[in-house]
Amino acid sequence: MIKTSNKKYDELSVGTTVRLSIPDVDRARRSLRNVLAVITEVKEDLYKLGTERGFLKHMYTRSEINPCKANLLNLTTVLELAGHAEKQISLREAATVNSISGAQGYTRCQYKTKCKTNKCACRSASRVCNSKCHGGLPCENKTE
16 A cells, blocks of 8 residues: 555655645635645655644645645745744644635624724724625625
8 A cells, every 4th residue: 555655646855835735624615725835844754844824733644735836935934934933733723824714604793883883893803894794784894
């Protein structure tokens, strides 16, 4: 089985930019499906990955990651940004940081009077109200 796997997947070196798929349970519905990372270390055919926000807690096998054709992230930049703190993050935390809509699920304000004040949960979190908040009611915290 190991021989077959070694034939199917080429070995990757430190500094290669890779794409790591995010499972559906770890990401919001409209979030990106992949996280970009750089290989920072290789031990016994397991790869330690680093993002701009920190190092992923777990080590990954070759079959779990896909190499990018271009080096989109620079190893030295990742080591500078994430290396000073030696911050360990989970894949879910990496997905949340890279997400447009935040973590899993949607935030809804359900405020009924135009969202002028910080009583609106979206405004107090410096976000724009979306269609899930309060439907067709008038709102001053939407982008037109």
